[in-house]
Amino acid sequence: MVLKLKVHYKRIAFFAIGTFFSFAAFAQQPTSVSGVVNNEKGVHVSNVTVTAKNLSTKKSYLTTTDTAGVFRFDSVEAKGTYSFVFSCVGYKPQTLSGYTLKAGGNTALLVSLKEDSSALGDVVITGYTTVRKKLFNGSASTLSAKELERDGSPDVTKMLEGQFAGVSLQNVSGTFGAAPKLRIRGATSLSGDNKPLWVIDGIIIEDVVNISNEALTTGDMNTLLGSSIAGISPSDIQDITILRDAAATALYGARAMNGVVVVTTKKGRSTASGFPSINYVGNFSRYIKPNYADFDIMNSAEQMSVLTEELNKGYFQANSVMGGSNGGIIYQMYKEIEEYDESSGQYGLINDYTHRNAFLQRYANANTNWFDLMFKNSLMQEHSLSVSSGTDKFQTYGSLDYLKDDGFTLGNSVQRVIGDFRMNFKVGSKFKGEILSVGSVRNQRAPGTQDQVSEPVYGSYIRGFDINPYQYALGTSRMLTAYDENGNLEYFRKNYAPFNILNELNTNYM
Numbered sequence: 001m002v003l004k005l006k007v008h009y010k011r012i013a014f015f016a017i018g019t020f021f022s023f024a025a026f027a028q029q030p031t032s033v034s035g036v037v038n039n040e041k042g043v044h045v046s047n048v049t050v051t052a053k054n055l056s057t058k059k060s061y062l063t064t065t066d067t068a069g070v071f072r073f074d075s076v077e078a079k080g081t082y083s084f085v086f087s088c089v090g091y092k093p094q095t096l097s098g099y100t101l102k103a104g105g106n107t108a109l110l111v112s113l114k115e116d117s118s119a120l121g122d123v124v125i126t127g128y129t130t131v132r133k134k135l136f137n138g139s140a141s142t143l144s145a146k147e148l149e150r151d152g153s154p155d156v157t158k159m160l161e162g163q164f165a166g167v168s169l170q171n172v173s174g175t176f177g178a179a180p181k182l183r184i185r186g187a188t189s190l191s192g193d194n195k196p197l198w199v200i201d202g203i204i205i206e207d208v209v210n211i212s213n214e215a216l217t218t219g220d221m222n223t224l225l226g227s228s229i230a231g232i233s234p235s236d237i238q239d240i241t242i243l244r245d246a247a248a249t250a251l252y253g254a255r256a257m258n259g260v261v262v263v264t265t266k267k268g269r270s271t272a273s274g275f276p277s278i279n280y281v282g283n284f285s286r287y288i289k290p291n292y293a294d295f296d297i298m299n300s301a302e303q304m305s306v307l308t309e310e311l312n313k314g315y316f317q318a319n320s321v322m323g324g325s326n327g328g329i330i331y332q333m334y335k336e337i338e339e340y341d342e343s344s345g346q347y348g349l350i351n352d353y354t355h356r357n358a359f360l361q362r363y364a365n366a367n368t369n370w371f372d373l374m375f376k377n378s379l380m381q382e383h384s385l386s387v388s389s390g391t392d393k394f395q396t397y398g399s400l401d402y403l404k405d406d407g408f409t410l411g412n413s414v415q416r417v418i419g420d421f422r423m424n425f426k427v428g429s430k431f432k433g434e435i436l437s438v439g440s441v442r443n444q445r446a447p448g449t450q451d452q453v454s455e456p457v458y459g460s461y462i463r464g465f466d467i468n469p470y471q472y473a474l475g476t477s478r479m480l481t482a483y484d485e486n487g488n489l490e491y492f493r494k495n496y497a498p499f500n501i502l503n504e505l506n507t508n509y510m
Contacts, residue, residue: 031101034072035109037065037086044069045113047269048088056080062392063270066277078103092116139244141165145237154283154382154403154416156229156237157182160261164242167259176405176414176444184259185244196259197252198229201436204252205229229263231440233401233418235281235384238264267422268388268395276389283382287408289375290470292478300479304364307479327493329363329479363479370473373482373502378406390424397422407445409469411505414444445509472501 037048050071052061057080065071076082083097091113101107141164148159157180161169170181184196198205243251243260252260269277298306307329310316316330322338324331333356336348349355386399401418423435447469482502484490491498 031076031078031103031105032072032074033076033101033107033109035111037069037071037111037113039113039115045088045091048086051085052076053083053085054080055083076101084109086111086113088113090115140241142239142241144239148240154234156232156234159234166244167242184242194258196261197256198261200229200232200263201265231418231438233384233399233420235386235401236265236399236420238266266397267424268390268397270390270392270395276387279386281384285380287376287378287380289377290371292369292371295474300367301364303477303479304360308360325496328477329360331493333359363481366479366481368478368481370476374409374469374473374505376406376408378408380405393426395424409505410502411445411447411509414442416440416442447505447509469505
């Protein structure tokens with residue numbers, strides 16, 4: 001009997017111990033908290049910082065809402081009382097207190113934030129620090145990437161055009177990647193450099209080739225390398241701040257005397273679901289050829305009537321035409337008149353009214369469409385893929401951008417690949433770190449220039465950068481032809497050298 005009682009007590013003891021461990025394990029089982037954050041209009045609010053504070057253990061949990069306004073905590077201890085704090089720029093902070101979580105369950109919250117118009121735009125990012133606008137005594141303007149967005153523009157500098165007061169931007173070339181003439185509050189020097197300073201994520205970006213604003217208009221091929229941010233994808237930009245006055249000089253020294261352009265790129269964010277956030281942006285633009293019908297320009301027959309009248313009145317003398325630096329149809333006519341074939345004993349063109357008139361008639365009927373010859377109905381495409389993920393202590397952001405532009409004109413095309421990786425981490429409450437890496441590769445073909453430059457060392461002539469096909473099509477007579485009667489390229493005279501615009505676009509490039 002005693003033995004049975006002992007066994008019985010042992011079973012009770014084991015059962016009690018097992019029950020105790022069971023309750024202890026159940027009490028320590030984590031619970032989850034999720035919810036949705038909207039504004040007063042019922043629209044989901046993203047990037048809201050949600051902090052869960054355990055008032056008993058003083059432990060805190062941090063997350064942010066996703067694009068649907070959803071947040072979630074998956075590892076919250078069901079012990080003590082919790083308060084939830086919701087904060088976001090442009091909205092008044094809101095605190096929900098007195099929540100006791102049920103172990104193993106899920107607590108759902110529905111939060112509505114009220115807008116705070118006084119908080120909008122109250123932060124100025126100077127590159128080194130983030131200062132509240134009411135404490136910043138300088139002149140600064142900030143616009144987000146959404147406000148700066150330009151459809152069909154893959155160049156960051158184009159985003160600044162017409163967006164900031166006191167900032168003037170002049171595109172001296174339509175070639176992709178060419179540095180624009182950018183000035184903040186006008187010119188500060190008559191002979192010195194007037195370019196602003198570029199700062200990206202706190203890092204001062206120097207130009208690969210230092211070229212002044214005044215040199216941008218000279219057609220120097222270095223302008224293709226003179227843009228300090230040609231390797232930055234517009235899809236990676238979060239906001240841009242312009243610093244204008246002495247406050248910029250106080251931060252960055254004498255280099256900032258012409259103003260500072262502060263670019264902040266995107267960083268990783270913790271997601272409510274715990275899964276990475278993947279975004280894709282596709283940009284497709286179609287180029288359409290210009291048309292002479294949009295311009296009030298004489299056709300070839302009308303131009304020929306003026307030309308023949310000048311010819312009949314003795315305006316074109318053979319000596320002056322043949323000795324000039326440039327020559328067109330009259331130059332071609334006199335050239336054939338002077339050409340003599342010894343084998344046949346004949347000149348290239350008989351110098352009488354009938355033969356001269358027949359020669360000019362072909363050019364009178366040409367009506368060359370230079371727009372059709374030099375321009376293309378091409379497609380520009382840009383693809384950007386980004387991945388963002390992280391927790392409250394570790395965030396990563398990576399992106400890959402690919403641009404392919406077949407060019408609006410002959411001899412003009414570009415391919416660009418940009419890779420970006422950013423990692424932010426926090427160790428404890430006082431130490432934060434960041435790792436940034438950006439790489440870009442650009443394969444570009446750009447046309448040369450019409451004007452040739454003498455090279456005295458080698459005794460040769462070279463042509464540099466930036467033929468303007470649009471200007472050529474508007475300023476060149478439609479009597480001139482690109483091909484002769486046999487279908488070969490026809491060369492006229494420019495700067496004492498044979499010149500054909502199609503040959504220049506196809507062979508003279510960099």
